[in-house]
Amino acid sequence: xxxxxxxxxxxxxxxxxxxxxxxxxxxxxxxxxxxxxxxxxxxxxxxxxxxxxxxxxxxxxxxxxxxxxxxxxxxxxxxxxxxxxxxxxxxxxxxxxxxxxxxxxxxxxxxxxxxxxxxxxxxxxxxxxxxxxxxxxxxxxxxxxxxxxxxxxxxxxxxxxxxxxxxxxxxxxxxxxxxxxxxxxxxxxxxxxxxxxxxxxxxxxxxxxxxxxxxxxxxxxxxxxxxxxxxxxxxxxxxxxxxxxxxxxxxxxxxxxxxxxxxxxxxxxxxxxxxxxxxxxxxxxxxxxxxxxxxxxxxxxxxxxxxxxxxxxxxxxxxxxxxxxxxxxxxxxxxxxxxxxxxxxxxxxxxxxxxxxxxxxxxxxxxxxx
Ligand code: HEM
Numbered sequence: 571x572x573x574x575x576x577x578x579x580x581x582x583x584x585x586x587x588x589x590x591x592x593x594x595x596x597x598x599x600x601x602x603x604x605x606x607x608x609x610x611x612x613x614x615x616x617x618x619x620x621x622x623x624x625x626x627x628x629x630x631x632x633x634x635x636x637x638x639x640x641x642x643x644x645x646x647x648x649x650x651x652x653x654x655x656x657x658x659x660x661x662x663x664x665x666x667x668x669x670x671x672x673x674x675x676x677x678x679x680x681x682x683x684x685x686x687x688x689x690x691x692x693x694x695x696x697x698x699x700x701x702x703x704x705x706x707x708x709x710x711x712x713x714x715x716x717x718x719x720x721x722x723x724x725x726x727x728x729x730x731x732x733x734x735x736x737x738x739x740x741x742x743x744x745x746x747x748x749x750x751x752x753x754x755x756x757x758x759x760x761x762x763x764x765x766x767x768x769x770x771x772x773x774x775x776x777x778x779x780x781x782x783x784x785x786x787x788x789x790x791x792x793x794x795x796x797x798x799x800x801x802x803x804x805x806x807x808x809x810x811x812x813x814x815x816x817x818x819x820x821x822x823x824x825x826x827x828x829x830x831x832x833x834x835x836x837x838x839x840x841x842x843x844x845x846x847x848x849x850x851x852x853x854x855x856x857x858x859x860x861x862x863x864x865x866x867x868x869x870x871x872x873x874x875x876x877x878x879x880x881x882x883x884x885x886x887x888x889x890x891x892x893x894x895x896x897x898x899x900x901x902x903x904x905x906x907x908x909x910x911x912x913x914x915x916x917x918x919x920x921x922x923x924x925x926x927x928x929x930x931x932x933x934x935x936x937x938x939x940x
Contacts, residue, residue, distance in 0.1 A: 600683040607682035609675040624697035630654045638744040648848040655855035662862035669873050691885025694723045703735045705902045706742030715887045749830035758925045765920035773918050805911045826905035843930035860903035867897035
């Protein structure tokens with residue numbers, strides 16, 4: 571039968587979903603070994619459901635990445651990207667919540683079959699690593715254990731896939747390229763950086779004066795606060811001063827290029843302008859995806875502490891300590907979170923010239939004043 575003929579033939583629910591395969595894929599090791607442990611079924615199903623969701627995450631993330639890697643992003647695609655990222659964060663919420671289902675198994679029940687699992691571990695989840703690499707986590711920024719690269723636990727074919735994926739452009743990189751192309755940093759005679767620099771100077775001078783003149787703070791407290799503001803100054807300098815930013819990049823303290831950082835800042839500050847609304851929502855959703863992944867890491871570590879205490883993992887890591895450390899170290903899009911340091915109140919924002927405002931408005935509403 572040709573594909574054309576096949577199109578409208580009937581299909582059965584169970585065949586369509588390949589339920590035979592799916593429902594016969596729960597093979598309890600404890601049963602095979604003649605010592606059945608009731609909760610192993612839950613353990614397997616929860617992990618399988620995770621892997622299915624990881625598949626969907628990859629499907630959606632790749633589609634967003636591909637729509638950004640062309641060198642030109644159709645504005646219509648940004649709406650689709652926002653929608654897909656939104657779906658991803660909804661799935662991530664489920665992934666975090668699902669750990670509660672896992673926790674209905676008590677640590678003692680887990681011990682009924684844990685010994686049969688060595689050296690299997692979530693550390694060997696190919697799809698989880700694929701998501702991390704797709705988002706932009708680089709090998710050199712990973713925590714390692716057992717003195718072996720993280721890919722050593724995979725088959726040759728899987729290793730090649732991960733290596734090729736990392737060699738290509740990640741989400742962080744395609745978004746960086748897109749941000750670097752933003753035309754609005756120099757737009758219709760308006761130059762964003764000098765205007766922003768002026769506003770920051772005025773704000774910091776005012777804040778320092780307010781601290782110095784405070785009648786509540788002691789001289790020591792004033793000095794300390796002004797010293798602490800110095801740290802904020804250095805963060806501002808990372809945007810205002812390209813050389814400082816280059817130094818931070820070299821030290822691995824930031825990953826996003828100078829121009830892309832400035833563009834992300836502009837989009838954040840002027841997000842109410844019609845043309846910047848979708849790009850803002852996109853960046854915001856991307857930050858959500860990263861934040862949810864970090865939240866999952868913390869939550870998973872917490873569950874591991876509950877299940878295992880300080881026992882080492884089946885994969886050979888220190889267990890809880892290793893997982894807790896990954897939550898901080900494997901934060902992929904932290905540069906977008908750091909943008910908040912650079913935000914200034916709306917009241918301090920340089921007013922955009924009328925012509926620039928018009929340029930950032932929707933063409934139709936500008937023309938017809940609806
Ligand atoms: C009883 C439940 C669980 C326990 C006790 C547990 C324990 C651990 C431990 C100790 C590690 C560190 C690596 C090692 O030494 O093995 C780990 C890693 C991991 N686990 Fe779990 N886990 C549980 C459930 C889950 C579930 C339901 C998932 C969902 C897919 C999952 C996914 C992962 C992933 C992806 C890693 C690698 C994390 C990384 O290296 O950043 N785990 N797990």
